[in-house]
Amino acid sequence: MAIKFGRPIEMRDAPRPKTALAPSLDLVVRPRRNRKSEWARRLVRENVLTADDLIWPLFVVDGHNKRTPVASMPGVDRLTVDQAVRDAERAMKLNIPCIALFPYTEPSLRDEFGSEATNADNLVCQSVRAIKKEFPNLGVLCDVALDPFTSHGHDGLIEDGKILNDETVAVLVRQALVQAEAGCDIIAPSDMMDGRVGAIREGLDAAGFLDVQIMSYAAKYASAFYGPFRDAIGSAKTLTGDKRTYQMDSANSDEALREVELDIAEGADMVMVKPGMPYLDIVRRVKDTFAMPTFVYQVSGEYAMIAAASGNGWIDGERAMMESLLGFKRAGADGILTYFAPQAAEKLKQQG
Numbered sequence: 311m312a313i314k315f316g317r318p319i320e321m322r323d324a325p326r327p328k329t330a331l332a333p334s335l336d337l338v339v340r341p342r343r344n345r346k347s348e349w350a351r352r353l354v355r356e357n358v359l360t361a362d363d364l365i366w367p368l369f370v371v372d373g374h375n376k377r378t379p380v381a382s383m384p385g386v387d388r389l390t391v392d393q394a395v396r397d398a399e400r401a402m403k404l405n406i407p408c409i410a411l412f413p414y415t416e417p418s419l420r421d422e423f424g425s426e427a428t429n430a431d432n433l434v435c436q437s438v439r440a441i442k443k444e445f446p447n448l449g450v451l452c453d454v455a456l457d458p459f460t461s462h463g464h465d466g467l468i469e470d471g472k473i474l475n476d477e478t479v480a481v482l483v484r485q486a487l488v489q490a491e492a493g494c495d496i497i498a499p500s501d502m503m504d505g506r507v508g509a510i511r512e513g514l515d516a517a518g519f520l521d522v523q524i525m526s527y528a529a530k531y532a533s534a535f536y537g538p539f540r541d542a543i544g545s546a547k548t549l550t551g552d553k554r555t556y557q558m559d560s561a562n563s564d565e566a567l568r569e570v571e572l573d574i575a576e577g578a579d580m581v582m583v584k585p586g587m588p589y590l591d592i593v594r595r596v597k598d599t600f601a602m603p604t605f606v607y608q609v610s611g612e613y614a615m616i617a618a619a620s621g622n623g624w625i626d627g628e629r630a631m632m633e634s635l636l637g638f639k640r641a642g643a644d645g646i647l648t649y650f651a652p653q654a655a656e657k658l659k660q661q662g
């Protein structure tokens with residue numbers, strides 16, 4: 311503990327030593343009074359993080375009983391389906407309400423159309439079935455986009471070097487349907503094609519999936535912070551060009567509101583801003599403007615920065631993790647997709 315003038319500086323409400331000087335500033339208002347000790351800080355605390363706020367993304371891969379570390383995401387593994395079920399159990403024990411699934415698709419199964427995305431027995435669908443069978447009360451979110459399945463690493467179909475919006479949307483509807491049939495609770499389109507939320511809602515309703523929710527990646531920015539995720543799903547090497555014709559320009563803020571407004575009009579139950587830390591202003595604007603359940607994705611690069619600095623002993627990783635997550639709550643987020651979910655939930659459990 312730091313010592314200043316012979317007493318711990320944290321103990322501001324300790325008796326004043328007789329030798330202390332009389333106050334020299336004539337202050338009526340002293341904001342520091344409310345910070346004088348832990349109980350006082352707890353009393354005036356405006357925001358809290360709980361396990362209820364967390365969605366835990368998991369990477370699934372083919373095989374049996376294997377966990378393969380993702381090099382650029384220390385502490386995160388690719389999981390075979392049986393291991394994903396074990397992590398689902400951990401989520402249940404930690405009171406994490408929902409997990410999210412992302413597949414590493416074998417290169418031999420990737421093609422230019424992302425055909426594997428609509429295979430009702432693909433890795434994601436297998437995982438949903440296995441997890442729901444053991445833990446029917448755990449929420450399961452499935453990402454809808456073609457990038458884990460295409461040989462070119464893009465989220466959409468391509469013709470003459472251009473991403474085809476409407477043709478892609480038709481495939482995404484089929485992808486959402488196989489996921490819903492497998493038992494997915496929340497469909498989360500992350501592709502940023504125009505009109506996909508409305509089309510998916512219509513498709514789900516027509517097939518009788520009235521209760522399947524949609525969480526739209528409504529304001530998803532073209533970001534450098536997705537790098538480690540592309541390692542994890544194996545699209546880093548294959549991705550040609552960038553995603554700037556569909557993901558948003560990081561310079562824009564009003565545009566995020568227009569995107570969110572459209573997705574709500576098309577039937578999104580929840581909206582998301584992604585990435586997180588560089589876009590806290592967007593989270594705040596979205597929450598204030600629409601008062602919708604608003605989520606934020608603390609993406610792989612954000613996780614990697616904190617994990618790497620912590621691993622090098624440059625920052626206190628646990629405190630940085632909790633501070634970053636609380637920052638999302640302060641910015642107005644109702645929930646956070648984060649690879650830190652299990653560590654944060656463990657920490658919250660210890661704190662009681």
Ligand SMILES: NCC(=O)CCC(=O)O
Pocket residue numbers: 453455500535536537538539540608609610611
């Ligand atoms: N559609 C999901 C992602 O793109 C996640 C990105 C990340 O974690 O970097």
Ligand SMILES: [Mg+2]
Pocket residue numbers: 502503504505528569572573
């Ligand atoms: Mg949109």
